[in-house]
Amino acid sequence: MTSDDRAGRVLVVDDEDNITFLLDSALRHFGFDVRVAATGRGALREAEAFNPDVVLLDVMLPDLDGFEIVRRMRMGGAKVSRPLPHRPRHRGGQGPRPQPRR
Secondary structure, three states: OOOOOOOOOOEEOOOOOHHHHHHHHHHHHHOOOOEEEOOOOHHHHHHHHHHOOOOEOOOOOOOOOHHHHHHHHHHHHOOOOOOHHHHHHOOOOOOOOOOOOO
């Protein structure tokens, strides 16, 4: 497979195993080269070593939030053009309760 044939490198960052498993499985099925991290610090290490084309990043992680990770990636020279934040559904009282759409 040449670099023109590959689908790309994706870093999946989430602290919930079921989410990372599903994303990893689906992306690999479509030919992506995937790495997974469960913490912000792990994401920064993987991003440096793996140089992903795309990072799917949870905003709420146990050690660093997703916005801090993006900020540190940019400081390290990564080309992060536009973060698309992912906020997990309400988890038993953690974080703000989602508001209904009007």
